[in-house]
Amino acid sequence: xxxxxxxxxxxxxxxxxxxxxxxxxxxxxxxxxxxxxxxxxxxxxxxxxxxxxxxxxxxxxxxxxxxxxxxxxxxxxxxxxxxxxxxxxxxxxxxxxxxxxxxxxxxxxxxxxxxxxxxxxxxxxxxxxxxxxxxxxxxxxxxxxxxxxxxxxxxxxxxxxxxxxxxxxxxxxxxxxxxxxxxxxxxxxxxxxxxxxxxxxxxxxxxxxxxxxxxxxxxxxxxxxxxxxxxxxxxxxxxxxxxxxxxxxxxxxxxxxxxxxxxxxxxxxxxxxxxxxxxxxxxxxxxxxxxxxxxxxxxxxxxxxxxxxxxxxxxxxxxxxxxxxxxxxxxxxxxxxxxxxxxxxxxxxxxxxxxxxxxxxxxxxxxxxxxxxxxxxxxxxxxxxxxxxxxxxxxxxxxxxxxxxxxxxxxxxxxxxxxxxxxxxxxxxxxxxxxxxxxxxxxxxxxxxxxxxxxxxxxxxxxxxxxxxxxxxxxxxxxxxxxxxxxxxxxxxxxxxxxxxxxxxxxxxxxxxxxxxxxxxxxxxxxxxxxxxxxxxxxxxxxxxxxxxxxxxxxxxxxxxxxxxxxxxxxxxxxxxxxxxxxxxxxxxxxxxxxxxxxxxxxxxxxxxxxxxxxxxxxxxxxxxxxxxxxxxxxxxxxxxxxxxxxxxxxxxxxxxxxxxxxx
Numbered sequence: 001x002x003x004x005x006x007x008x009x010x011x012x013x014x015x016x017x018x019x020x021x022x023x024x025x026x027x028x029x030x031x032x033x034x035x036x037x038x039x040x041x042x043x044x045x046x047x048x049x050x051x052x053x054x055x056x057x058x059x060x061x062x063x064x065x066x067x068x069x070x071x072x073x074x075x076x077x078x079x080x081x082x083x084x085x086x087x088x089x090x091x092x093x094x095x096x097x098x099x100x101x102x103x104x105x106x107x108x109x110x111x112x113x114x115x116x117x118x119x120x121x122x123x124x125x126x127x128x129x130x131x132x133x134x135x136x137x138x139x140x141x142x143x144x145x146x147x148x149x150x151x152x153x154x155x156x157x158x159x160x161x162x163x164x165x166x167x168x169x170x171x172x173x174x175x176x177x178x179x180x181x182x183x184x185x186x187x188x189x190x191x192x193x194x195x196x197x198x199x200x201x202x203x204x205x206x207x208x209x210x211x212x213x214x215x216x217x218x219x220x221x222x223x224x225x226x227x228x229x230x231x232x233x234x235x236x237x238x239x240x241x242x243x244x245x246x247x248x249x250x251x252x253x254x255x256x257x258x259x260x261x262x263x264x265x266x267x268x269x270x271x272x273x274x275x276x277x278x279x280x281x282x283x284x285x286x287x288x289x290x291x292x293x294x295x296x297x298x299x300x301x302x303x304x305x306x307x308x309x310x311x312x313x314x315x316x317x318x319x320x321x322x323x324x325x326x327x328x329x330x331x332x333x334x335x336x337x338x339x340x341x342x343x344x345x346x347x348x349x350x351x352x353x354x355x356x357x358x359x360x361x362x363x364x365x366x367x368x369x370x371x372x373x374x375x376x377x378x379x380x381x382x383x384x385x386x387x388x389x390x391x392x393x394x395x396x397x398x399x400x401x402x403x404x405x406x407x408x409x410x411x412x413x414x415x416x417x418x419x420x421x422x423x424x425x426x427x428x429x430x431x432x433x434x435x436x437x438x439x440x441x442x443x444x445x446x447x448x449x450x451x452x453x454x455x456x457x458x459x460x461x462x463x464x465x466x467x468x469x470x471x472x473x474x475x476x477x478x479x480x481x482x483x484x485x486x487x488x489x490x491x492x493x494x495x496x497x498x499x500x501x502x503x504x505x506x507x508x509x510x511x512x513x514x515x516x517x518x519x520x521x522x523x524x525x526x527x528x529x530x531x532x533x534x535x536x537x538x539x540x541x542x543x544x545x546x547x548x549x550x551x552x553x554x555x556x557x558x559x560x561x562x563x564x565x566x567x568x569x570x571x572x573x574x575x576x577x578x579x580x581x582x583x584x585x586x587x588x589x590x591x592x593x594x595x596x597x598x599x600x601x602x603x604x605x606x607x608x609x610x611x612x613x614x615x616x617x618x619x620x621x622x623x624x625x626x627x628x629x630x631x632x633x634x635x636x637x638x639x640x641x642x643x644x645x646x647x648x649x650x651x652x653x654x655x656x657x658x659x660x661x662x663x664x
């Protein structure tokens with residue numbers, strides 16, 4: 001089979017698996033799990049084969065026109081370069097791990113068939129985005145991901161948190177997609193085609209007439225999908241969905257789509273220096289703000305959610321300095337260790353019966369109950385904190401190195417101001433990332449107090465996946481920074497000495513300061529009694545998480561909401577802690593700027609509709625009714641009455657005619 005045929009099968013297999021899973025979910029439930037796992041594994045094998053055939057060399061291009069449009073043609077096109085080949089492998093790898101993990105995590109969930117089908121459809125949509133050579137076909141995959149995220153985030157629809165989070169994720173991402181669509185049309189109008197290769201050729205020849213406007217419109221959609229400031233607020237709330245969904249969204253799909261789109265069309269954004277500076281500012285604010293917010297969160301999954309936002313900020317920063325190789329390198333590295341972090345968090349939530357760090361810090365012995373999660377999450381947190389030789393060190397330092405080159409004038413891919421913005425924000429975020437990673441590890445595994453309750457053992461399918469993901473989290477970076485440049489633009493990804501020393505030093509300082517703060521506050525946890533803890537029966541981890549999402553109170557009482565005396569984040573952030581815990585009140589700002597005016601306008605429209613429009617409608621109906629009632633009274637059925645009325649009318653007419661004639 002040719003590479004083109006194999007590439008078509010890559011997104012097609014999970015789509016067929018999703019369709020078959022939905023059809024057989026009720027009639028033959030025994031086939032649901034194989035239909036979820038086997039297509040995912042086959043897709044991974046095919047994506048690896050396509051990557052091996054492409055080999056980082058000449059891109060694979062194929063196209064056929066779907067239907068005549070009379071204007072700009074829409075084509076079913078493939079464009080697979082080194083970036084696309086490797087990102088597709090990441091998507092397929094994480095999706096296969098998530099599907100295997102979910103067979104144990106949601107083994108007793110009655111909605112597992114629809115869940116597994118949606119995960120497969122989600123995977124297929126992301127692969128369409130990755131392989132597509134036509135912007136409209138890419139947009140189809142882009143929008144299908146938004147729909148799938150709505151249903152998957154709202155999987156536990158019984159809880160108000162899940163329903164609200166699903167709606168918020170859908171609306172916020174759609175808010176960015178509207179200008180994104182306008183930007184695509186403007187781009188295609190200048191290029192005369194939706195084909196990515198044609199668009200890039202037009203940009204290279206200077207044929208893009210409004211690069212700043214087009215770039216800013218496209219950035220709106222990127223900010224929404226990749227959860228960048230100011231459209232990032234949906235991602236922490238999306239943690240109301242099952243943990244495997246969080247792993248898939250954060251590591252390989254949805255949020256990765258925006259970064260990948262900018263990387264693929266980077267020359268479009270480079271055509272305007274203003275757009276590159278805006279991209280740098282967006283990435284810098286996202287990095288620092290999300291890291292501060294992560295340091296104040298109590299929910300283990302919300303910490304990881306803000307962490308994802310910050311790491312996406314690093315990727316955005318790399319793109320802002322014109323180095324898409326560094327951006328995609330960090331995307332690949334981050335995909336492995338972030339998937340591991342979320343899936344390990346799922347095991348921890350199942351074992352602890354809660355996702356509250358305040359509760360975990362008041363219990364001891366959790367690391368002994370989940371040794372697989374303990375060791376693998378430790379590896380992933382070290383990668384997240386960019387400690388050498390873990391994978392995050394190499395990819396994050398490649399971003400900082402690219403920013404240093406632009407800031408110091410060694411390369412001119414972007415304005416020097418963009419380089420300085422990304423470099424300073426990246427170094428500050430390196431310090432904060434190590435701080436919240438250390439805090440998460442200490443509060444989760446080094447709690448002091450009562451013995452943790454036993455909430456059952458985890459299925460083997462969950463723990464094996466953790467070790468599979470631990471391998472690239474540990475070894476990918478050292479291998480990739482030597483091998484990947486040939487797959488990308490040929491630009492070196494080797495960390496520079498300056499940024500490596502500064503970045504690692506700041507990470508160590510952040511970790512040590514956090515540990516010192518925990519030592520100062522940790523002894524207070526033992527003095528705060530946890531109270532009675534109700535153990536969950538051994539069973540479905542997803543049901544345990546659903547209860548943890550709904551409320552901690554049934555299992556842990558008011559202590560789940562009480563301030564954690566052992567939390568070093570409170571000491572480190574001081575008065576900023578309250579604001580950081582609320583995400584710096586951006587939701588409140590959006591509520592005041594958008595939600596309240598819309599609700600007020602809706603109330604006004606309702607009032608006008610009921611009290612004004614309906615009044616006229618009721619009046620228009622009342623007048624004919626009154627006339628009809630008056631006429632009905634004259635219909636007596638008496639012939640003498642009718643003749644009398646006829647004679648009276650005749651007399652009136654004659655008199656009227658005489659008067660008119662006399663007057664004339």
